Amino acid sequence: MSEPLLIPCPSCNGLNRIPAERLADQPKCGRCKSAVLLNKPFDLKQGDYASQIKGDLPLLVDVWAEWCGPCKSFAPVFEQAAAQLAGKCRLAKLDSEAHQQLSAQLGIRSIPSLILFKNGKEVARQSGAFPLPQLMAWLRSQGI
Numbered sequence: 001m002s003e004p005l006l007i008p009c010p011s012c013n014g015l016n017r018i019p020a021e022r023l024a025d026q027p028k029c030g031r032c033k034s035a036v037l038l039n040k041p042f043d044l045k046q047g048d049y050a051s052q053i054k055g056d057l058p059l060l061v062d063v064w065a066e067w068c069g070p071c072k073s074f075a076p077v078f079e080q081a082a083a084q085l086a087g088k089c090r091l092a093k094l095d096s097e098a099h100q101q102l103s104a105q106l107g108i109r110s111i112p113s114l115i116l117f118k119n120g121k122e123v124a125r126q127s128g129a130f131p132l133p134q135l136m137a138w139l140r141s142q143g144i
């Protein structure tokens, strides 16, 4: 048996221990019983940030805003990436208008912006929307 992975629940921020061999079995959160691993992006809120960047799976955050055209055209690409990366990387969307304080804390200067976190730390960042193959290639270059 391998060491279980620590994965925060996207619904309640509870930290779950999930054996690697169970990642594909749609594990449920021990606290709130919601799905821990999603095949689509979840919304990252100010109060969730500190909990959600933790854990053994990387977190990719798409910073966007309602008024941003490129953000909207990038949204379906991000959703496709979430479906392809289920169990490998967690994907979240940060609404920079609704959560201005967190956007400022992250030093967001332009949107869309992508920020990759591993083990609670930012490891890479990209600005601008790009097509799915480029997004996946960038993530592969980051070891995902």
Ligand SMILES: [Zn+2]
Pocket (backbone or CB within 6 Å): 009, 010, 011, 012, 013, 014, 029, 030, 031, 032, 033, 034
């Ligand atoms: Zn939960």
